[in-house]
Amino acid sequence: MSFTIQQALIPVENGYTTADVQIVGERLVAIAPKLEIIGTVVSGENKLLLPGFVNAHTHSSEIWQRGALRPFPLELWLAELYEFPPLQPEQIYLSALVTATETLLSGGTSIVDHLVLIPGKEIESITQAIRAYKEIGIRVFMAPLIYDELLDAGLPSGNIRVENSARELPTAETLALILEAVNKFHNPQECVSVLVAPTGIQLCSDKLFEGCIELSDRYNLCRHSHLLETKAQQLIAQEKYGCSAVEHLKNIGYLSQRTSLAHCVWLSERDINILAETGATVVHNPLSNLRLGSGIAPIIKYLKAGVNVSFACDGASSNDSQDLLEAIKIGSLLHNVTTFDYRDWISPRQAVEMASLGGAKGLNLENEIGSLTVGKKADIVLYDLTNLSLLPRTDPIGLLVRGRPTNVVDSVWVNGERIVADGKPTRINIDELRRELWERSQVTGERPISNAVRELEAHYRRVMGLNV
Amino acid sequence: MSFTIQQALIPVENGYTTADVQIVGERLVAIAPKLEIIGTVVSGENKLLLPGFVNAHTHSSEIWQRGALRPFPLELWLAELYEFPPLQPEQIYLSALVTATETLLSGGTSIVDHLVLIPGKEIESITQAIRAYKEIGIRVFMAPLIYDELLDAGLPSGNIRVENSARELPTAETLALILEAVNKFHNPQECVSVLVAPTGIQLCSDKLFEGCIELSDRYNLCRHSHLLETKAQQLIAQEKYGCSAVEHLKNIGYLSQRTSLAHCVWLSERDINILAETGATVVHNPLSNLRLGSGIAPIIKYLKAGVNVSFACDGASSNDSQDLLEAIKIGSLLHNVTTFDYRDWISPRQAVEMASLGGAKGLNLENEIGSLTVGKKADIVLYDLTNLSLLPRTDPIGLLVRGRPTNVVDSVWVNGERIVADGKPTRINIDELRRELWERSQVTGERPISNAVRELEAHYRRVMGLNV
Numbered sequence: 001m002s003f004t005i006q007q008a009l010i011p012v013e014n015g016y017t018t019a020d021v022q023i024v025g026e027r028l029v030a031i032a033p034k035l036e037i038i039g040t041v042v043s044g045e046n047k048l049l050l051p052g053f054v055n056a057h058t059h060s061s062e063i064w065q066r067g068a069l070r071p072f073p074l075e076l077w078l079a080e081l082y083e084f085p086p087l088q089p090e091q092i093y094l095s096a097l098v099t100a101t102e103t104l105l106s107g108g109t110s111i112v113d114h115l116v117l118i119p120g121k122e123i124e125s126i127t128q129a130i131r132a133y134k135e136i137g138i139r140v141f142m143a144p145l146i147y148d149e150l151l152d153a154g155l156p157s158g159n160i161r162v163e164n165s166a167r168e169l170p171t172a173e174t175l176a177l178i179l180e181a182v183n184k185f186h187n188p189q190e191c192v193s194v195l196v197a198p199t200g201i202q203l204c205s206d207k208l209f210e211g212c213i214e215l216s217d218r219y220n221l222c223r224h225s226h227l228l229e230t231k232a233q234q235l236i237a238q239e240k241y242g243c244s245a246v247e248h249l250k251n252i253g254y255l256s257q258r259t260s261l262a263h264c265v266w267l268s269e270r271d272i273n274i275l276a277e278t279g280a281t282v283v284h285n286p287l288s289n290l291r292l293g294s295g296i297a298p299i300i301k302y303l304k305a306g307v308n309v310s311f312a313c314d315g316a317s318s319n320d321s322q323d324l325l326e327a328i329k330i331g332s333l334l335h336n337v338t339t340f341d342y343r344d345w346i347s348p349r350q351a352v353e354m355a356s357l358g359g360a361k362g363l364n365l366e367n368e369i370g371s372l373t374v375g376k377k378a379d380i381v382l383y384d385l386t387n388l389s390l391l392p393r394t395d396p397i398g399l400l401v402r403g404r405p406t407n408v409v410d411s412v413w414v415n416g417e418r419i420v421a422d423g424k425p426t427r428i429n430i431d432e433l434r435r436e437l438w439e440r441s442q443v444t445g446e447r448p449i450s451n452a453v454r455e456l457e458a459h460y461r462r463v464m465g466l467n468v
Numbered sequence: 469m470s471f472t473i474q475q476a477l478i479p480v481e482n483g484y485t486t487a488d489v490q491i492v493g494e495r496l497v498a499i500a501p502k503l504e505i506i507g508t509v510v511s512g513e514n515k516l517l518l519p520g521f522v523n524a525h526t527h528s529s530e531i532w533q534r535g536a537l538r539p540f541p542l543e544l545w546l547a548e549l550y551e552f553p554p555l556q557p558e559q560i561y562l563s564a565l566v567t568a569t570e571t572l573l574s575g576g577t578s579i580v581d582h583l584v585l586i587p588g589k590e591i592e593s594i595t596q597a598i599r600a601y602k603e604i605g606i607r608v609f610m611a612p613l614i615y616d617e618l619l620d621a622g623l624p625s626g627n628i629r630v631e632n633s634a635r636e637l638p639t640a641e642t643l644a645l646i647l648e649a650v651n652k653f654h655n656p657q658e659c660v661s662v663l664v665a666p667t668g669i670q671l672c673s674d675k676l677f678e679g680c681i682e683l684s685d686r687y688n689l690c691r692h693s694h695l696l697e698t699k700a701q702q703l704i705a706q707e708k709y710g711c712s713a714v715e716h717l718k719n720i721g722y723l724s725q726r727t728s729l730a731h732c733v734w735l736s737e738r739d740i741n742i743l744a745e746t747g748a749t750v751v752h753n754p755l756s757n758l759r760l761g762s763g764i765a766p767i768i769k770y771l772k773a774g775v776n777v778s779f780a781c782d783g784a785s786s787n788d789s790q791d792l793l794e795a796i797k798i799g800s801l802l803h804n805v806t807t808f809d810y811r812d813w814i815s816p817r818q819a820v821e822m823a824s825l826g827g828a829k830g831l832n833l834e835n836e837i838g839s840l841t842v843g844k845k846a847d848i849v850l851y852d853l854t855n856l857s858l859l860p861r862t863d864p865i866g867l868l869v870r871g872r873p874t875n876v877v878d879s880v881w882v883n884g885e886r887i888v889a890d891g892k893p894t895r896i897n898i899d900e901l902r903r904e905l906w907e908r909s910q911v912t913g914e915r916p917i918s919n920a921v922r923e924l925e926a927h928y929r930r931v932m933g934l935n936v
Binding site for chain 1: 532757801813817875909910
């Protein structure tokens with residue numbers, strides 16, 4: 001399949017130009033003011049062409065609880081989340097479709113799904129999510145969420161024993177599961193990659209991390225974890241290792257140019273330097289960090305230290321959306337209140353680069369995707385500049401990033417295939433998806449506080465220094 | 469005109485119920501599980517009915533520069549804004565239409581337009597904006613932005629004389645202008661109110677504030693100003709009055725239950741108590757405060773002190789949108805990072821009440837609008853719960869406030885008149901509006917830094933303690 005996008009607006013240094021873009025197979029083969037037509041013609045008139053963004057950290061199945069969870073910090077929020085009955089595999093498929101749809105319609109072409117697995121149906125969970133992503137056509141980085149410690153390890157002990165044990169999966173069995181997923185699904189050429197994704201230091205043994213490193217090295221897999229999302233996790237690291245979580249992960253060899261780390265809110269200057277040295281990527285989830293009161297990640301410090309930063313939505317129960325443009329807007333503006341020196345503030349163009357090339361770097365694919373560069377794969381997005389939310393015409397990237405663009409994505413191509421046209425995914429039926437979601441849900445009032453929270457709350461408040 | 473909304477979902481304590489709602493003329497006359505049909509029938513099935521929100525502070529004409537302004541703090545950002553050539557009256561009309569459209573389609577039924585006036589065409593500016601608001605049908609609070617001091621007073625002097633004089637309007641002439649606007653346009657019964665709106669202490673003399681108080685008392689007008697948006701303004705107040713801006717405004721009698729104050733970022737505990745005592749309203753503009761790096765307004769402290777708080781978008785060049793749902797989402801989540809105690813965090817229902825009843829209170833209209841109450845005016849909004857962004861069904865208000873609802877407003881009534889139906893304003897042609905905006909604008913790259921900023925920047929950096 002070949003096609004030529006004619007006369008689209010594309011960014012050049014300090015401005016814009018109008019260009020033709022030729023795509024042959026899965027790659028961009030030429031970008032120039034005027035090119036001969038190859039294959040189908042796509043009009044780029046009154047449209048802006050940008051590289052696709054990466055939704056670099058999400059948990060797709062949280063779609064089912066979005067809107068429902070109370071204003072709680074992560075640790076209590078998680079306890080609430082675990083009180084919902086486990087999902088069925090078909091639901092995993094549907095929520096992956098919603099996550100992909102919202103990502104595509106906000107400029108994303110890649111998704112890192114840190115997928116929560118249904119206990120006892122782990123491989124089926126992965127199968128269903130990948131089925132959805134292949135169907136809709138988005139590039140997927142499947143990161144099955146694993147851990148091998150008791151859930152109550154997710155709170156600092158404060159030297160007090162808490163009884164809230166939950167399931168424990170043996171380390172070896174967990175690693176075997178990932179190996180199976182790699183053998184079954186890992187196929188970057190077909191837009192499906194598997195990542196090793198131990199959830200984080202709060203629930204994972206060193207043995208699990210080490211097994212993941214081994215798999216990552218053997219199969220050239222990227223590594224993905226949560227890191228220091230909350231102050232509680234900072235306390236846990238000190239209790240567990242006697243050093244910072246970042247120092248520990250460096251010591252065991254987990255940090256690398258293939259490692260991306262979600263959140264990174266509670267890092268010291270020294271930790272930041274370690275990230276810079278090891279080439280690890282920070283995945284910024286601004287909405288989730290606000291929603292859960294985790295804090296403001298020191299993104300400007302990361303950028304100044306030379307750490308690669310990308311953006312993500314996080315799961316839809318802590319956001320409660322999968323709109324990447326919103327994450328990019330808030331993820332860039334939020335940091336203006338952390339320093340008066342506006343010369344360090346993130347500009348719209350910088351934000352676009354973080355969301356595209358930064359996302360690609362975090363997945364070790366900076367030579368393949370993330371920019372409008374001849375030779376790279378055609379993961380590209382065409383925005384309709386005649387939409388009211390992008391008018392009047394001023395600086396299209398400025399308004400795309402800082403405004404609230406609505407229905408502005410006209411077309412999306414992933415790996416050279418058009419998977420959104422005229423603002424709609426081409427391969428799935430949105431109305432049918434809506435019907436499925438409607439039928440499988442019901443309106444509820446505010447849920448009563450869960451038993452899990454009742455059990456944990458006093459302890460949480462004590463260790464976090466809140467009035468009990 | 470009478471009509472009956474049948475079987476809409478409405479919030480009740482801790483949950484939802486389905487109800488019929490009768491509207492006769494401009495008012496809600498009955499709300500009950502089952503009512504007889506009066507007038508036209510409107511189906512409320514699969515829809516949520518809420519009171520309309522108030523976009524409690526904006527500057528409509530900034531639509532023309534949205535997307536265009538650099539990442540600058542307020543004082544330099546304003547200098548950039550003033551470098552754009554003055555608008556034509558017809559542009560004021562068009563940008564008011566856009567502002568109203570985006571407000572309506574994000575749940576707003578009232579708008580406070582702190583309108584920047586074209587020099588020499590002040591009354592015409594007001595006329596054009598009001599023409600737009602009457603045409604589209606939104607309830608408008610016209611707050612012509614006035615000041616009577618030199619623009620260079622907008623920066624702390626730091627004991628250094630700066631030369632950047634701009635126009636000066638004599639105080640008496642300015643007040644005469646407002647009186648003319650009141651005589652011409654003030655007509656609350658027809659949904660048009662005029663406010664006295666001295667821009668703020670940084671550019672207004674006491675004589676101007678006193679003249680506004682006099683007009684406000686004489687004609688029962690609300691009062692509206694910016695207050696302590698930036699740290700620079702806090703410094704100006706100390707230089708100018710030797711006390712805080714809030715203390716000074718209290719001393720001259722400007723604060724009252726009819727006074728609403730945009731921003732309120734840099735207030736002391738003592739200032740907060742003064743707002744509580746006087747009954748003044750804080751208008752929170754979270755996006756603008758982030759965009760301009762002004763800081764995080766201490767909203768949780770205001771709520772704890774009993775200060776009324778409402779939400780707004782601010783002008784579209786410092787946001788760069790007019791989406792109230794976005795302002796409500798960020799304006800409620802943002803404060804979770806200011807205190808670890810999640811029991812003080814703003815819940816979605818609380819946010820809805822702040823946006824509706826809080827907005828009404830700030831305009832001295834809490835007995836007339838702001839809630840689904842029999843006897844109040846029908847300023848109401850019907851949301852489509854079958855939209856993908858509001859699915860699956862969980863807690864509709866939770867998802868409306870915390871998600872990223874897109875195209876969810878089905879219908880809007882203001883003063884009992886339906887001005888949005890099937891997601892579109894009924895009285896204006898959006899396609900024509902888009903065409904007008906397109907034709908009157910052009911794509912620009914990043915503008916060169918303006919002369920005004922070049923002149924001011926070194927001084928600004930010096931007084932703000934930044935490296936020069």
